[in-house]
Amino acid sequence: MKISKEKFGQAFDALVADYKVIAPVSDGSGIAFTEVKSFSDVKQDYLNSKLPPKAFFFPQHEKLMSYKKEGKDVTVKSELKVENTILFGIRPCDAKGMLLLDKVFKNDQYTDPYYYERREKAVIIGLGCTKIAPTCFCSSFEISPAGSEGSDLFLIDLGDSYEVEVVTEKGKALADRLALAELTADEQALVDKIKSAETPSKIDVSNTTSKLDKMFNSPYWDTLQEKCLGCNVCSFSCPTCHCFDISEEVCKNEGTRVRTWDACMAPLFTLHGSGHNPRDNKKARWRQRLMHKFNYFVHNNGSMSCVGCGRCIKSCPVNMDIRQVVDGANKAELVVE
Amino acid sequence: MQQNPYLPITMKLVKNLVETEDRLINTFTLEFMNKQDEENFKYMPGQFAELSAYGHGEAPFGIATSPTEPGILKFSVAKVGCVSNALHLMEEGTMVGVRGPMGNYYPIEQFKGKNVVIIGGGFAFTTLRSLAKYMLDDKHRGDYGDITVIYGARNPGLLLYKEELAEWENNPNINLVTTIDRPAEGWTKHVGFIPSITEQIAPSSVDTYAVVCGPPAMIKFTLPVLEKLNFPPERIYTSLEMRMKCGLGICGRCNIGTEYVCKDGPVFSMAQLKELPNEY
Ligand SMILES: Cc1cc2nc3c(=O)[nH]c(=O)nc-3n(C[C@H](O)[C@H](O)[C@H](O)COP(=O)(O)OP(=O)(O)OC[C@H]3O[C@@H](n4cnc5c(N)ncnc54)[C@H](O)[C@@H]3O)c2cc1C
Ligand code: SF4
Ligand code: SF4
Ligand code: FES
Numbered sequence: 249m250k251i252s253k254e255k256f257g258q259a260f261d262a263l264v265a266d267y268k269v270i271a272p273v274s275d276g277s278g279i280a281f282t283e284v285k286s287f288s289d290v291k292q293d294y295l296n297s298k299l300p301p302k303a304f305f306f307p308q309h310e311k312l313m314s315y316k317k318e319g320k321d322v323t324v325k326s327e328l329k330v331e332n333t334i335l336f337g338i339r340p341c342d343a344k345g346m347l348l349l350d351k352v353f354k355n356d357q358y359t360d361p362y363y364y365e366r367r368e369k370a371v372i373i374g375l376g377c378t379k380i381a382p383t384c385f386c387s388s389f390e391i392s393p394a395g396s397e398g399s400d401l402f403l404i405d406l407g408d409s410y411e412v413e414v415v416t417e418k419g420k421a422l423a424d425r426l427a428l429a430e431l432t433a434d435e436q437a438l439v440d441k442i443k444s445a446e447t448p449s450k451i452d453v454s455n456t457t458s459k460l461d462k463m464f465n466s467p468y469w470d471t472l473q474e475k476c477l478g479c480n481v482c483s484f485s486c487p488t489c490h491c492f493d494i495s496e497e498v499c500k501n502e503g504t505r506v507r508t509w510d511a512c513m514a515p516l517f518t519l520h521g522s523g524h525n526p527r528d529n530k531k532a533r534w535r536q537r538l539m540h541k542f543n544y545f546v547h548n549n550g551s552m553s554c555v556g557c558g559r560c561i562k563s564c565p566v567n568m569d570i571r572q573v574v575d576g577a578n579k580a581e582l583v584v585e
Numbered sequence: 586m587q588q589n590p591y592l593p594i595t596m597k598l599v600k601n602l603v604e605t606e607d608r609l610i611n612t613f614t615l616e617f618m619n620k621q622d623e624e625n626f627k628y629m630p631g632q633f634a635e636l637s638a639y640g641h642g643e644a645p646f647g648i649a650t651s652p653t654e655p656g657i658l659k660f661s662v663a664k665v666g667c668v669s670n671a672l673h674l675m676e677e678g679t680m681v682g683v684r685g686p687m688g689n690y691y692p693i694e695q696f697k698g699k700n701v702v703i704i705g706g707g708f709a710f711t712t713l714r715s716l717a718k719y720m721l722d723d724k725h726r727g728d729y730g731d732i733t734v735i736y737g738a739r740n741p742g743l744l745l746y747k748e749e750l751a752e753w754e755n756n757p758n759i760n761l762v763t764t765i766d767r768p769a770e771g772w773t774k775h776v777g778f779i780p781s782i783t784e785q786i787a788p789s790s791v792d793t794y795a796v797v798c799g800p801p802a803m804i805k806f807t808l809p810v811l812e813k814l815n816f817p818p819e820r821i822y823t824s825l826e827m828r829m830k831c832g833l834g835i836c837g838r839c840n841i842g843t844e845y846v847c848k849d850g851p852v853f854s855m856a857q858l859k860e861l862p863n864e865y
Contacts, residue, residue: 312591315639315682322639322680326592357848358833361589464842464862491837494830496642503640505591510836517838518828521644521665524801526827526841526865536840536864544843 249428250435252409257287259426263334267371270304271336272297281335292405295381296339296557300487302349304335305366308484309508312362312494317501327504328362333370334422341386341555343374343398345487351549352490362507371418374399380447383558385571387446388453391555394443404442411439451571453542453552456578460543464535468580472573473534475566476513482560482568483511488541488553491517512536538573590833593637593682594622596658601677604661606742610708611673612649612661615681628652628686630693630715631824631852635832636660637682638671645829645847648686649711651718653725658683661711661745687832688851691716691796691822700730702788704807706737706779706799710745712824713798717759726758733788737764737779737803741772762786780806783814790815796822808855818855825851825865841865 251259263269264285271290273282279297281304284290311327338346346367353363376394377384386393396402400419403410411431414423431439483489493510496503510517513533519525527533545553554570561569600614613636617623628634630651637643644666649659662669675681693716701720705713713734720729734753738744744763753761764775764782775782779799788795795816797807804823811821827839827846834848842862844850853861 317639320676320679322595322682324592324595324682326589328589352835352837355834355848358590358835360591360833360835362591490835492830492835494643494836496640498640501640505643507836510838512837520826520828521669532864539842540837540840544840547843 249412249414249423250406250409250431251412251426251428255427256410260287260290260336263422263425266332267334268331269334269336270301281337290336292337294337295377295379295384296342296559298559298563299485300345300557300559301335301338301342302345302487304333304370305346305363306349306353306490306492309506310362312505312507314502314504328365330365330369333366334373335370336373337375338372338399339377339557340374340391340393340395340397340399341384341557342487343372343396344386344389344391344555345398345557346372347398348488348545348549348551348553348555349490371400371422372398373419373422374402374415376402376404376442377445378405378442380445381558382449383561384447384556385449385451385558386556388451388556389552389554392443393445393447404439406435406438409435411435447556449571451574452578453574456542456574457546457552459577459580459582460539462582463577463580464539466580466583468577469531469535472576473530473568476530476534476568477566478513478515478530478533479565480509480511480513481563481565482537482570483513484509485559485563487555487557487559512540534573538570538577542574542577588625590684591831593635593643593684594618594626595680596622596683598675598677598679598681599657601673601675604745605708606740609664610661610743610745611664612659612745613672613675613681615658615660615683617656617658623656626658626683626686629690630719631690631712632686632688633712633832633851634658634660634683634685634687635829636662636668636672637684638668638675639680639682641671642668643682643684644668645687645832647712647715647824647851649714651715651722653719653722661708663708684832688847689849691824691852692794693719696720696794697728698730698792700732700789700791700793702733702735702793702795704735704779704783704795704797704799706803707739707743708745709798709800709824710736713796714746714749716796717753721756721758730792731760732758733760733762733786735762735764735779735783735786735788737766737775737782739766740769741765778806779803780810783807784810787814790817790820794820794822798824818859821855822852823855823858825853827865 274291353360400416402413492507596615604610604612646660830836832847834845839846
């Protein structure tokens with residue numbers, strides 16, 4: 249099915265009345281997912297955003313609760329606020345990233361209400377990639393640059409119109425508000441062509457997990473991380489990194505407990521109160537990063553927690569390239585212990 | 586909807602007791618404010634909770650009481666940083682936050698019908714006290730064979746729960762061995778490090794589980810002794826500490842390989858630990 253961009257824009261502007269609508273906007277230094285009021289504000293031709301859209305479910309900084317002390321007494325209040333939200337223009341890698349984060353924020357014992365209540369009230373409108381950046385390598389993970397997995401409603405740009413795929417019930421509820429028409433044979437052929445595209449850059453991850461099972465003590469880690477600055481940018485720009493800190497902001501007798509993105513590349517991340525630090529060197533920290541994404545996460549959740557968006561490659565100040573790191577691990581010689 | 590696991594319940598600090606001579610460890614007795622909170626806080630020996638000192642933050646501490654002691658929770662806390670210092674300074678009557686119970690617990694079901702040797706060093710004795718107290722309870726004592734406790738500290742003033750230890754001395758249901766590192770005036774019990782005292786006492790490993798908690802060096806030297814006594818790794822348990830924040834297996838801070846110590850631990854058998862990377 250399809251809809252003309254003009255009609256889609258009208259429907260989009262009508263949705264703004266019922267939903268908080270988030271879409272890609274050009275902010276001068278790049279693309280940022282931002283709240284918009286009109287389709288005319290939306291940047292339609294872009295590769296991907298600087299930061300992943302995970303922040304709408306898992307903000308960089310958010311209040312968990314607030315409290316007020318009076319003498320020896322205290323009152324505590326949850327700070328969970330949720331709005332009906334539409335995220336427009338989510339790329340397939342990021343949509344897959346959200347499915348992976350879902351597994352983290354609901355584990356075998358606990359559900360994180362801050363993440364999940366927002367997630368459940370959000371509709372994802374995915375947008376297929378018709379241009380592919382040199383840092384993109386999502387095809388390594390069976391993600392198609394024009395695949396609809398993880399989206400509720402999925403669009404492919406056909407020039408004057410969008411091809412529309414209804415993926416979930418949530419997506420169907422939105423599609424009911426769109427005047428959809430049939431694709432012509434030529435348009436169908438174009439859609440098929442776009443859907444069959446793969447990223448030119450690909451890494452082979454077929455044996456990476458089992459190789460890493462045997463690599464904890466490998467000398468491979470000794471030198472690989474030498475230039476890393478431990479700045480955390482790779483994790484902050486990662487659609488699947490989920491680590492956070494919890495701290496307190498206090499003013500007189502009132503305060504809030506907040507959570508803030510944190511990451512395993514920071515030396516203080518694992519520092520004990522006693523002064524002991526199990527990952528007190530960069531080698532251990534880079535090993536954790538790679539192991540978590542390509543080994544531990546697979547054992548715990550059944551898939552790798554990398555989606556090939558390439559943001560860490562683009563943003564690393566010292567040009568660490570996770571593709572080369574994985575490739576190096578694939579090729580590293582195993583030491584006999 | 587399940588309750589919001591980030592929101593603490595409020596408990597009242599009814600006793601703030603200086604536990605050790607060096608004044609670095611205090612034991613806090615917290616009282617539940619209502620029956621509902623207590624009902625929801627069903628725990629087992631070995632579990633921990635996140636304590637909030639409002640205005641300072643929260644930190645994880647092992648629960649030192651046993652579920653057989655209703656109405657209260659106790660924590661013995663060493664003064665090392667922000668939250669622990671704030672807790673030490675709190676006046677009795679102050680409201681503190683508690684999230685939990687968290688983590689797994691000592692495998693007391695497996696212990697049934699077996700002997701149990703508890704070996705503790707320093708202030709890591711907290712959840713071991715909970716375990717001993719639980720097994721010694723009238724309702725449970727019949728479920729277990731011999732209970733031996735080997736507990737050591739640098740000097741007599743650093744032993745936790747001195748009144749209770751005195752009571753256990755004369756209790757036929759438990760075999761208590763206390764030791765200090767160097768001779769001290771007035772001390773008539775064992776002198777020596779825990780590994781060598783364990784070797785001297787030589788508890789039989791037949792039908793016996795061992796639970797070992799303490800500083801890393803103590804654990805490192807006690808394990809070979811237990812091995813010599815033929816304790817298999819499947820029957821040696823310990824409890825681990827890692828830096829923690831959420832306590833829910835989400836914030837990603839406390840993992841050892843695939844395991845999140847807050848959710849999949851803190852109690853592990855030596856057999857389990859052998860399978861994990863040595864990164865703790
Ligand atoms: C399952 C479990 C059970 C536990 N049970 C007990 C128990 O029963 N009793 C007990 O006493 N402890 C227990 N602990 C340990 C306890 O959690 C820590 O001692 C506690 O978290 C310390 O918190 P704090 O806020 O007092 O210290 P923090 O303020 O966090 O600081 C501790 C130290 O870390 C360093 N540090 C922290 N932040 C920074 C920073 N930003 N920059 C530089 N240095 C920094 C400082 O050097 C400081 O001295 C347990 C831990 C776990 C995981
Ligand atoms: S442990 Fe490191 S790699 Fe894994 S989610 Fe956290 S920050 Fe990302
Ligand atoms: S972005 Fe680069 S320098 Fe920064 S922590 Fe990651 S790998 Fe290290
Ligand atoms: S403390 Fe957050 S994952 Fe364990």
